Amino acid sequence: MPHELKELNEECGLFGVWGNPHAAAITHLGLHTLQHRGQEGAGIVGLTPAGLRRHYGLGLLSEVFTKPEDIAELAGPAALGHVRYATAGGRLLENIQPLLFRFSTEAMALAHNGNLTNARSLRRDLENDGAIFHTTSDTEVLMHLLRRSPAATFTGQLIDALNQVHGGFAFELLTEHGLYAAVDPNGFRPLVLGTLPDGGTVICSETAALDAVGADFVRDIQPGELVSVTANGVTTQQYTTNTTLSVCSMEFIYFARPDSQIHGVNVHQARLAMGRRLAQEQPADADIVVGVPNSSLSAALGYARESGISYDLGLVKSQYVARTFIQPTQALREAAVKRKLSAVRAVVEGKSVALVDDSIVRGTTSKQLVRLLKNAGAKAVHLRIASPPLRFPCFYGIDIQSTRELMAANHSISEMRDILGADSLGFLSTEALEESVNLDPTAPHRGLCVAYFTGEYPTPLYDYSAELQKELALLHIKVSEVSA
Amino acid sequence: MPHELKELNEECGLFGVWGNPHAAAITHLGLHTLQHRGQEGAGIVGLTPAGLRRHYGLGLLSEVFTKPEDIAELAGPAALGHVRYATAGGRLLENIQPLLFRFSTEAMALAHNGNLTNARSLRRDLENDGAIFHTTSDTEVLMHLLRRSPAATFTGQLIDALNQVHGGFAFELLTEHGLYAAVDPNGFRPLVLGTLPDGGTVICSETAALDAVGADFVRDIQPGELVSVTANGVTTQQYTTNTTLSVCSMEFIYFARPDSQIHGVNVHQARLAMGRRLAQEQPADADIVVGVPNSSLSAALGYARESGISYDLGLVKSQYVARTFIQPTQALREAAVKRKLSAVRAVVEGKSVALVDDSIVRGTTSKQLVRLLKNAGAKAVHLRIASPPLRFPCFYGIDIQSTRELMAANHSISEMRDILGADSLGFLSTEALEESVNLDPTAPHRGLCVAYFTGEYPTPLYDYSAELQKELALLHIKVSEVSA
């Protein structure tokens, strides 16, 4: 589960229900379990007797849904919900999803997790042909393609549209007649299918959200698959058969909840395995192993078990969201950071600590944590990262916008160690990561996308192709040095 | 650190600063670290150029202080802050502390953590003599006593007042001339003294709050002590020498942060020791040890270390505050509970689990947790409680209002095991608790108050005496059976 200190952000969480009289209440419950996937906006569209109705807003679910009526007004047999991470330039209410389209003859709600690599060029073409967009998000492109498709049936139009968009995506679309869900041909973004004991189908981003509402897990939606849930039941078809499994590895490393399963692999256990492999590859001469709460505790436990070093709780995480105002002095600015994480002096004082974290993005947090432990008396801090160095941007739905912001893209490991103030620094290898998760031994990278570590993108990059080349050119020497 | 599922509540957290130009900002930072001690109201009084000014409200700190001006308007060389737990009948804005008294000639702010055992009779007497109270809280009594004292000096009046109130208390009082702090003769409620590197004195409820603002710990305020911080520095005196150390044991078991020290003992390490002793006294035939996040993780780790059973992360706690609306079905009501805690099926499935929790109050949460683990496939759940059975009310500042609500006061351990659905149930003994903390080997109960477990109250109960007798009479047979 991501903590607030991390500079990475997932783009979204989805939760749809069809065929249960409490659809909106179930969706609201389910979205709470997906809150970690997006904290800057939330919305639910309910299929009510008066048609599709929407309640949405900026902020956390608890800020957007503040009274029982907010859910009650959405009551009916189906609902679609969304939690969103909004990029800096895009904190616009218009972008909050599900998008609700009101046509003269019907209405549709559309929710999306991911990033389309050819959205900009599609949009330009559509606008040149008279289309009017109302949001700045990718998502709307799909609806324009669908509405302009010459296909004879609704699913025909949807398949037509899905074959024109590229990148990483999980879509859910709710009409008065059905709930439709589709995943990109690489399965970058997860989506799972479940059934409710008292009737109805759920399609959502993580299995933990199925558990949360008491739904039974049925199966993962497959790459290139379109699932249709209507009065006639659940039907499936491949909108394309040109597929390769490349699940985003950051789901396992950092984003997904430890109690979720992705394509059959439990996230907590994948992290335990990463921790074990990390201990093998990057041993440390330490007295105790301390994980960064909460997302790195699993890897830390794996590290401790494999290394035989004692696992201890040397960092405490506040469970309260703290408003951060600008502080008047440097000392107070540093203190403000500690409201989120603090060290247990009685645990770390005089100890050599193996500090296990899941990843390093800009390095700011890691630097603060090392200092925090040393100020609390740690004799040494050996920083161990349960994933490989992040060097390349993601174009499939994670907010790593530029290599210039990635510490590992700009510095060698020894430089990083010095900047972070650690006594030693070690990363997990890409191979060990792939083997720890081991989604599909026969697929490239065992079914994972590891592009942020290796620069090998599993698909063409379309609109982003040129800008990636430019960035890489700027970093040329350092990148090659690191990969050596 | 208490989690939201617990039915117990601390009454308050205090944070006062004297002699630093950023007193209000420091107090705001410090209170964040004490937020677990009170979530229903918060306030800060600042000593500004325009005199004492207050900002306060119902809710969390982040709800009460929403913009930089809320702090800026309190800027000056001293401040006093408070976070409050308000009992059911008392969610009144008037009761939010610090109380601010505006006299014709001066102003004073008063903040309190604890419960006075003779407040009702004192109030009745004062009202009969014409006094007007504006809150329903105990705290105001002290100010009336102070203002009516015939003593010649301010500290004389304060000592006079302190000697008339009984029970558990930590007071802080801010005037334009000084910051005053006092602890009850038993030291039931903690209060510590620290200094800021850039000048100034801090007096607050826990050492973790000193760490949070970069202050250095100086010492614990002692039972019966009155500390005065003025332009002349820090002075101390005993307002009474009739003292016995009886620190509230629930501070170690559940309330205080793991990174705090109380009278020299680190809370995390005390919990580790309780877990170890629990493993000795109440061994379990289990495959894994799972702690209830977050307050029981330390004890669980101690249990695992001592027993040699593998420690694992079988429960996941949501880090988001979830609004709970009334759910339409029983299934959804149960699901709503799971938004806070959920089980990791991949960890517990097919396993015999030793589930370590810190305490049992009403038993509702424990029952849900046992069911959660069993639903996730646990073969057996051996519930181990790192404290003795709670059977008696507290009158010194913890919200255990009635023995009728305490599961252990009404049921034998085997009855409890059956009701909770656990395969076995074991509690820590009072002796082991006392030895695990071991505050002062020479003091009764080694310096702890264990009255909620034994019924032996370290002081007379004054206004509560009769009602306790009545309650005990009602429970007579069951109580004696349990104590046998």
Next chain:
Amino acid sequence: MPHELKELNEECGLFGVWGNPHAAAITHLGLHTLQHRGQEGAGIVGLTPAGLRRHYGLGLLSEVFTKPEDIAELAGPAALGHVRYATAGGRLLENIQPLLFRFSTEAMALAHNGNLTNARSLRRDLENDGAIFHTTSDTEVLMHLLRRSPAATFTGQLIDALNQVHGGFAFELLTEHGLYAAVDPNGFRPLVLGTLPDGGTVICSETAALDAVGADFVRDIQPGELVSVTANGVTTQQYTTNTTLSVCSMEFIYFARPDSQIHGVNVHQARLAMGRRLAQEQPADADIVVGVPNSSLSAALGYARESGISYDLGLVKSQYVARTFIQPTQALREAAVKRKLSAVRAVVEGKSVALVDDSIVRGTTSKQLVRLLKNAGAKAVHLRIASPPLRFPCFYGIDIQSTRELMAANHSISEMRDILGADSLGFLSTEALEESVNLDPTAPHRGLCVAYFTGEYPTPLYDYSAELQKELALLHIKVSEVSA
């Protein structure tokens, strides 16, 4: 100026500025003066260094713009503002104007006052051709037509679009390159042009808003005219020459501010004239003349002057908006109405009162006013209405949705008198109304639209044609009786 009791609603007020560094602040000021034209939503789009930015929301201006930053963030050389009346089914945030369109290459803001009579069929056609609408309002149609126009220039596209829409409209459109304004071929809805002393052009709904910001009145925008304001100055052209002046007579009777001028006629003086003619056509044997505050005071004064009967202030209007909760008893429900208007007993007691009101829609308010005066002791109440009976719906921008709701469409005047409880009832004739305003002696109805009184609509009704026929058929007998 309309008061809250009236069941009629104007659709909107517009205010645009081009070429003044304080454009957003001026627009905010100007909209305050147009607040009576729409109280359910407000928005301003500013042309800022970062492009077009929008601040908008549901409610009054003072509820939508709550802090200086709300205006400051829109600062730049141009702005477009809108106040909106939202019909019952349409209180959607998406419908609040100006609509902001963000294209890949540019952005545009569009604001509209009026109603298009062929919007439904245009929308249906556009959707069939793949267009996606995001609001339920008419306004968006114009933008789709514009974007799909094959014309070579922007104004060419705009002229193309304007020639396809029918009905009553005043549009303002803001781009980064200019401010464009157009009025329908009948000039149903007003729009005026002004200049600011310190530079810049203003185009807004009423001259009172020019006065409010210190702008000088230049001229009324003419029927069929398109005005373009760009870096090259103000240019004008007729997008159609097929025009006839038919200004909505309700602007003079009720909507517009008394201090506004429409096509050269001052609203207050037009009302004075209506009052004088009413006194001639419908004399009353009364002791005093009382107007309904505030919109009927002018007509009442005219009535008093012509009749020689003493003008007095017999009704007091509260200046505070009162929240109306459901009241527990019938007496309190009636009392709740009186919070808005109350009678001055000392004025009306024992008097025969000529009560002058501007119009009767459903009759509910009139009935309450008659009872209010009688309860306060009035000997007789002679109700005099300074406009003809409202019998037909409006399709050009006023919310008279159905003849079934119009009292005068369903009852003879003597029936109305009895229902309202008045001692006599008299209306102004259509001819007298036309002569009182006398916009253009050579135009049909002297330049006014009087369709709501006569059923003679000055244009084809397109999408509304069939529904009007159906309504009239239902009311056939009564309508003919009344017109006889």
Next chain:
Amino acid sequence: MPHELKELNEECGLFGVWGNPHAAAITHLGLHTLQHRGQEGAGIVGLTPAGLRRHYGLGLLSEVFTKPEDIAELAGPAALGHVRYATAGGRLLENIQPLLFRFSTEAMALAHNGNLTNARSLRRDLENDGAIFHTTSDTEVLMHLLRRSPAATFTGQLIDALNQVHGGFAFELLTEHGLYAAVDPNGFRPLVLGTLPDGGTVICSETAALDAVGADFVRDIQPGELVSVTANGVTTQQYTTNTTLSVCSMEFIYFARPDSQIHGVNVHQARLAMGRRLAQEQPADADIVVGVPNSSLSAALGYARESGISYDLGLVKSQYVARTFIQPTQALREAAVKRKLSAVRAVVEGKSVALVDDSIVRGTTSKQLVRLLKNAGAKAVHLRIASPPLRFPCFYGIDIQSTRELMAANHSISEMRDILGADSLGFLSTEALEESVNLDPTAPHRGLCVAYFTGEYPTPLYDYSAELQKELALLHIKVSEVSA
């Protein structure tokens, strides 16, 4: 009814109900009609089955009571409400009334309109005797005196307390046993008694509020009278017989609603009479008479009737509360003022205008109005004020805090005329004011307090005595010049 431009402020409005099941809803309705007496805070205490409960807050009634539950939670057979004007330094939530006192054995609510002249010294004495005050308002003094009274009965204690406070006051006090109301020995502040047709007694500030809730007027509460309303009915007694009627003349001139009666005199008709006398004393060579809406319309009408000059509506007042942000230019700052009042050019252009206003305080508004009319083309503006020049502070409940702020205390009439830019300026004489109202021909000043005009205070000034002397000394020469 006061408008927002006026710099004078009434201190409060009171509304109490005893013996009606809808007491809280009635009080809420009634307070709306008293909103003009205080706009900065509001509160209602209801006698509920759970005892006295309060809902209160800063702002207008519509801001404080925002949902039906706010009233519903106060439901029961009695209620007491208050609207408050808070002085600059006193916008504290603690000061919002009714004050609610929760004693161990009972609760009481206290509401007050007026100002006590010996509150400061009483408070100092009480504090020296140990009393603790929780507000900075006068009101609390009465409760301390009551609680400390040695009298045997509750009404005995209340009479004891009432005889110790001096100044202008109307008190209402609600207990679980009765509603008590008292007026100062001069009747400075009004209070009236009424009965509800469906049972129950109302005591409130103005008769218009009786009308608003459908209550029948019974009588004015007399100077020195204490009314007790209990289960035994309404009883009355004089707490002092040392009384003289001196009703605040500003109630007639400006504060009270035109539809209220005070001691038998209708406010609108008193203003008509003032206008007539003003026309006799200060004739003007004018074409039209224009009143400043809304409070001066009655006087303007009287002026027009007496002078024979035509009454017209030359100023329009906005009915919307406008938020005033700081404007970027001088032109916009002036424009911002016009959002409240604007001139009708078509009425005033080329005319000589007799502008009738009720009073001049600082003169800022008058100056703006003169300019507004001249900018709209008025040939001349003859300013006529329907009250004498305000030269002295009020200590009985109106916020005229200092003579330094009063234009007429610092300037001769000819100086004022020049500063205001008027062509002539004339005030009503004190004698004509007294005769226009004519409350009691046998009482000094015919039953009015005219101290702000003459400096003759009808009572000793106690705590304010010295400060008045100091102020007058500062202004010595000018004051004598003006009175000459």
